[in-house]
Amino acid sequence: RKEVEQDPGPFNVPEGATVAFNCTYSNSASQSFFWYRQDCRKEPKLLMSVYSSGNEDGRFTAQLNRASQYISLLIRDSKLSDSATYLCVVNRGTNAGKSTFGDGTTLTVKP
Amino acid sequence: SQTIHQWPATLVQPVGSPLSLECTVEGTSNPNLYWYRQAAGRGLQLLFYSVGIGQISSEVPQNLSASRPQDRQFILSSKKLLLSDSGFYLCAWGHPVREQFFGPGTRLTVL
Numbered sequence: 317r318k319e320v321e322q323d324p325g326p327f328n329v330p331e332g333a334t335v336a337f338n339c340t341y342s343n344s345a346s347q348s349f350f351w352y353r354q355d356c357r358k359e360p361k362l363l364m365s366v367y368s369s370g371n372e373d374g375r376f377t378a379q380l381n382r383a384s385q386y387i388s389l390l391i392r393d394s395k396l397s398d399s400a401t402y403l404c405v406v407n408r409g410t411n412a413g414k415s416t417f418g419d420g421t422t423l424t425v426k427p
Numbered sequence: 428s429q430t431i432h433q434w435p436a437t438l439v440q441p442v443g444s445p446l447s448l449e450c451t452v453e454g455t456s457n458p459n460l461y462w463y464r465q466a467a468g469r470g471l472q473l474l475f476y477s478v479g480i481g482q483i484s485s486e487v488p489q490n491l492s493a494s495r496p497q498d499r500q501f502i503l504s505s506k507k508l509l510l511s512d513s514g515f516y517l518c519a520w521g522h523p524v525r526e527q528f529f530g531p532g533t534r535l536t537v538l
Contacts, residue, residue, distance in 0.1 A: 348524050357515055359529040362502040412476055412484065413459045419470035
């Protein structure tokens with residue numbers, strides 16, 4: 317079983333749709349959690365951190381459920397520019413600061 | 428603000444040739460540094476990480492090595508490239524528990 321698992325998709329949605337991505341992690345000692353966005357042939361870029369209380373940044377909402385070891389990302393009112401691969405990332409919190417990346421969920425927003 | 432540089436952006440090398448990829452970070456001190464590889468259509472695989480000058484940890488056995496001669500410099504090397512070394516190589520920096528930030532990457536094709 318992979319340490320971080322994501323639904324690979326692809327998710328194909330029309331503009332304006334709401335889409336949700338899910339991610340599960342297996343290491344209960346994990347300390348910090350993030351969502352990254354990766355455009356085709358580019359480096360991953362931090363989208364947002366994920367907190368237990370949930371956090372929102374504009375059209376994006378991230379949730380963490382430590383008991384279920386589950387992370388989610390909700391995108392409201394999808395834009396064409398949201399088309400990308402979304403990576404779920406879990407950090408073990410050791411001095412090495414190693415992060416484990418999910419394989420990503422691909423989103424295509426269509427007009 | 429922090430900046431991370433990687434070069435070259437693209438590289439085509441014959442099988443059996445040596446490799447040297449360089450990564451430098453500006454605007455932060457004593458960062459953790461990481462080398463990842465991403466095969467086409469796949470997730471990120473952590474290759475090496477470093478918590479300080481001269482300190483290198485390898486995650487997977489392979490044909491590659493890494494060095495950290497200065498606090499903000501990280502080098503990925505190989506004496507003889509294999510076809511399987513082709514991929515997108517990403518350098519990242521971060522601090523424990525925190526998010527990581529990626530350089531623009533080097534796309535390596537071994538022929």
